[in-house]
Amino acid sequence: MREFKQLTPYREALEMMLNDIKEIEEIEELPLDDALGRVLAEDVISLIDLPPFDRSAVDGYAVRAEDTFQAREYSPVELEVIDEITAGMESKKEVSNGKAVKLMTGNKMPKGANAVIEQEKVKREGNKIYVLRPVAPGQNVAFKGEDVKKGEVVLKKGQILRPQDLGLLKGIGIKRVTVKRRPKVGIIVTGDELIEEPDEEALNEGKILESNSAMLKALIRQYFGESIFYGVIPDDEELIGATLERAKCECDLVLITGGSAFGEKDYAHKFVNLLFHGTTIKPGRPIGYGERIFVMSGYPAAVFAQFHLYVKYALAKLSGANYKPTKVKARLKEKVPSSLGRHEFVKVYYENGEAVPIKKKGSGIMSALVESNAYLEIPEDSEGYKEGEEVWVVLY
Amino acid sequence: MREFKQLTPYREALEMMLNDIKEIEEIEELPLDDALGRVLAEDVISLIDLPPFDRSAVDGYAVRAEDTFQAREYSPVELEVIDEITAGMESKKEVSNGKAVKLMTGNKMPKGANAVIEQEKVKREGNKIYVLRPVAPGQNVAFKGEDVKKGEVVLKKGQILRPQDLGLLKGIGIKRVTVKRRPKVGIIVTGDELIEEPDEEALNEGKILESNSAMLKALIRQYFGESIFYGVIPDDEELIGATLERAKCECDLVLITGGSAFGEKDYAHKFVNLLFHGTTIKPGRPIGYGERIFVMSGYPAAVFAQFHLYVKYALAKLSGANYKPTKVKARLKEKVPSSLGRHEFVKVYYENGEAVPIKKKGSGIMSALVESNAYLEIPEDSEGYKEGEEVWVVLY
Incomplete structure (x- = not known):
């Protein structure tokens, strides 16, 4: 093996990789119900004020605040409903001097009134x-546009849409959103040693059940993409190339x-004009990238x-996700x-502010992945961390 | 209004609520590709060892470690391939005294060999x-069952399936998993003041665009469930009851x-035998629960x-999710x-170890939800936190 x-x-x-990857241009228009987790393709500007009018924030009586300034428990002010x-x-x-209108939370403020007293x-x-x-004037009043102003950008291009974003969009009268097309990600699994179906005889002879496709399909879905699986390809130069x-x-x-x-039998790099091949990461050092591969x-x-x-x-860049x-x-x-x-990728189990490194070694160990829920990165210039040290972990 | x-x-x-809710019994069998985010309905036990045999962890030469004990740079040991x-x-x-077999990462160890030397x-x-x-004996060898042992529980009932879990399942030959049926969650939005479609005239008269349905549908999907929307129902006692x-x-x-x-016009509680109605949470105090409602x-x-x-x-309990x-x-x-x-729910924006409270007040303020990505809970016996204090926030 060449090193x-x-x-x-x-x-x-x-x-280098991110500079090479270009954001997808194609967009899709989706109803809000289908847009969870999708990436906004353009800024969303509100066409209305929210609230669309001054409204009461409580159930009570709309009044002129000035009428109440003299009110005391021992000398109440009388108002007519x-x-x-x-x-x-x-x-x-219209609420004029000495008058009040009974209303409910959310009701438009009547003319003349500038405050609401809880009932x-x-x-x-x-x-x-x-x-x-x-x-006080303004008390218990939600003013026109205090939540969202007409013409205001409420969500920015690149936003990964969450439940509260969809709620806001619905609340300002937007029914469909323009999102980026999901990146299509091809998965090719290679290796003469791999089988797709459990087969005891083959396993005894030294074959291995392929597992990367299932994991990658799910990872791609989690990170904005959709996958196309090209199957398990034997170590055949021509077949891999095609x-x-x-x-x-x-x-x-x-x-x-x-x-x-x-x-x-490592053919893949022969077909790709690689920008880099082999990086300091551990595990995973032999990674290569070029031509969107x-x-x-x-x-x-x-x-x-x-x-x-x-x-x-790469997927975030492709899909324009912030x-x-x-x-x-x-x-x-x-x-x-x-x-x-080495830039180490250390699997840890994170809970309530503590991280337990998952000690199982070896890049073949899958149970370690399952036990972990986060990772710690240790850059090239560090010799690692001591017990009890505070570190940053990234949640999966 | 009664208080x-x-x-x-x-x-x-x-x-009280969690004691009342029972886990769903129905299960579904799904192919791995459809199981991301679903909840395992039973423990998964491996039917095979992983690796299924002792195998080489590197590309190199399988040898008897004893043969190399005398090896030094100035007096190398010669072995026959x-x-x-x-x-x-x-x-x-069979690898006997003085012999070696050239093999690749993942290959089954030949008889007689107990270590591999990197090529x-x-x-x-x-x-x-x-x-x-x-x-050393065992060096660069991945032993049979060192990742997963035959008969071992690899994933427990209640696991919310992640990409690495699906990978492991595929790797031990499991093609379909038994998961809980998704809880069906009905959404009923009530209020005479609500409209579903933007309508400038209606808005000017004091109507409000309904937004809870879009937000709840997405939240339910995020938390293991599937939603059924029963529409926006006017404040009509009979209609709400039906x-x-x-x-x-x-x-x-x-x-x-x-x-x-x-x-x-608050009819809902009239139809439900509520276990509680009104809790110390803020905002959201008037919440009630009873009879799965x-x-x-x-x-x-x-x-x-x-x-x-x-x-x-409630959704986690229903779906049996851990x-x-x-x-x-x-x-x-x-x-x-x-x-x-009051048990306060404070919206914050979390980034890199810092939390900025979103100051906009009022339960009608939707833009505050959009600006936040986490929340801080302040229990009833606390008067809050000081600037610079370390607190626990929960990420949405």
Whole structure:
């Protein structure tokens, strides 16, 4: 096996890759109900004020605040109730000196009124109320546009749509949103040793059940994309070349696993004009990238690290998503040594501010992935962290 | 409006509700590709060892470690290469004294060999290799079952399936998983003031665009469920009663928004035998629960808080999900005062260990929801937190 002459530092390779990847231009228009998790393709500007009018923030009496300034518990101010409305109604009466309108939370403020007194804070007798304390102008009023102003950008291009975003959009009268098309990501799994179906005899002879496709399909879905699986391809130079060519035409991004090193049967890099091949990450060092193709390891734990360190950022760039990994402070329960010169991807289990490193070694170990729920990155210039040290972990 | 006689403390109400809710019994069998985010209905036990055999963890030469103990750079040990195999093949040769078999990462260990030397660490000449350093027994060997043992529980009932879980399942030969049926959650939105379609005239008269349905549909999807929307129902006692009845029959859980207080038109609680009505949470105090029905507020920000403080835990219980909210340590950028006796739900923007409280007040304020990405809970016995204090926030 030829060794990598030089490993490209993690961040340098990341930047090269991200500079090469272009945001997808195609957009789709979707009803709100289908837009959860999708990426906004343009700024959304509100065409209305929210609230669309000054409205009451409580159930109570709309009054002129000035009328209440003299109100004291021992000398209440008497006001006349000239109208009573319920939800969704509008009072046509004007509140002048000494008058009040009974209304409910959300009702439009009647003309003349500039404050609302909560109903439990007055005494009611017939069509009179007795105000015991003054209210300030504006008190208990939600003003027109105080939530959202007409013409205001409420959500920016690149927003990954969440439940509250969809609620706001519905609340300002938007029924359909323009989102980016999902990136199409091809998955090619290579390796003579791999089988897709459990087969005891084959397993005994040294075959291995392929597992990268299931993991990658789900990761791609989690990170804004949709996957096309090209199957498990044997280590056949021609077949791999043809499959790569097809996938490149049909997809925005291609992930080919296995054959990323320089073994006799590592063909993938022969077909791709690689921008880099071999970076300082550990595990996953043999990763290569060029022409919208990631040449990845065969081992699931290495593939997983390569996905989180490189591929997810490629997917965010492609889909125009304003994505940042969630960084969380955690106290390390055990020391984590690291080799100088390697950008280590350390699987941890995070809970309530503590991170337990998952000690199982080896890029073939899948149970370690399952036990972890976050990762810690240790850059090239660090020899690792001590027990009890505070570190940043990224939640999966 | 009648006031709440007594507010049930947040946690007490939560426990009452969770005690009342029973896990769904129905299960579904799904192919792995459809199982992301679904909840395992039973423990998964591996039927195979992983690796299924002792295998090489590197590309190199399988040897008897004892043969290399004397190897030194100045006096290398010579071994004869008796076989060479590539990926997925098995060597039928036995490695005896002084012999070696060339193999690749993942290959089954040949009989007699107990260690592998990386190929870049030997000198090769014809069918001889020269070993420069000793290797220990077991070195570079991945032992049968070291990742997963036959008969071992690899994933537990209640696991919310993630990409790495699906990878592991595929790797141990499992093609279909048994998951819980998704809880069906009915949404009923009530209020005479609400309209579904933007209509300038109606808006000017005091109507409001309904937004809870869009937000709740997405929240339910995010938290293990699927929603059925029963539309916007006017404040009509009979209509609300009939819709509730229907939704109760068709769904595992029903959320009815609007009409949770004691206003003249707050009908919802009349139809439900409530276990509690009114809790110490803020916003969202008028929440009620009984008979698998949540009687919720009309205001989106209150509904959002009620969902995160109560409904999502109900959904986790229904679907049998082993769900814990992700708690993250954050330094408060501004003080957050809180009233004694209230369990406050404070929206914050979390980034890199810092939390900025979103100051906009009022349960009608939707833009505050959009600006936030996490929340801080302040229990009843706390008067809030100071600027710079470290607090726990929960990420949405």
